[in-house]
Amino acid sequence: MASSSTTRGWLHKRGGQDNKKGWKRRWCVLHNRAFHYYKSDSDKDAAGTIYAEDIERVSASKDETTKDASYPFPFEVETPDRIYIFCAKAKEERDEWIKKISSVAVSRGQTLMRGKNPILQLYYVTIEIFAEKGIRVSGDVGSVVLGCLSQGVGPKQKKQDERGWFCDVHVTGASVLGLMANQGWTFVNAFHTKTTNAQGTALVPATMYVFSRPKQCQLKGQ
Incomplete structure (x- = not known):
């Protein structure tokens, strides 16, 4: 299969x-x-x-x-x-x-399982860094993270749609990892993928980062 x-x-x-x-x-x-x-x-x-x-x-x-x-x-x-x-x-x-x-x-409140017993309720988010330029955040990461990612960027360079929050800005994986760790998120995984561009017209290469934190934790900046 x-x-x-x-x-x-x-x-x-x-x-x-x-x-x-x-x-x-x-x-x-x-x-x-x-x-x-x-x-x-x-x-x-x-x-x-x-x-x-x-x-x-x-x-x-x-x-x-x-x-x-x-x-x-x-x-x-x-x-x-x-x-x-x-x-x-x-x-x-x-x-x-x-x-x-x-x-x-990657859900908004996924329960990890050990056998048939739930062991921890986690909240997951993803951050996609586009190969050329741009970043998309899916999930509620808090206003502090969004503010840091869009620092110095005008309103026309940001977009919110059904796939998440997009910002037309250059960022590095290292900077995203550091920012999320500082805000209490745990790095889960990263992998290369293809994702829809900001215009929704084509698939473009990107690196997706997955982060989690206990669901009961209050997001900083909220």
């Missing part, structure tokens, strides 16, 4: 915004922090995409209204806009999808 960086396979998806329609077979691909589902494994354009930073919860479905004897291993992917319901053909396959999707999810 998976390669070193991509997980793919057939799942069934419950149709409709409210999950009231029937099940449809979908080719699903988890790659580059996005979960895509296609009508066919030969399609180039996805029927839908769920971005990792929008995922709030991934879990086996426990709602009796979603259960169907023909689809016994459903799981839910919750975002701010809706709850998606997918179904695997076996419990082991379902659990593997849940594990893989959870591993890339």
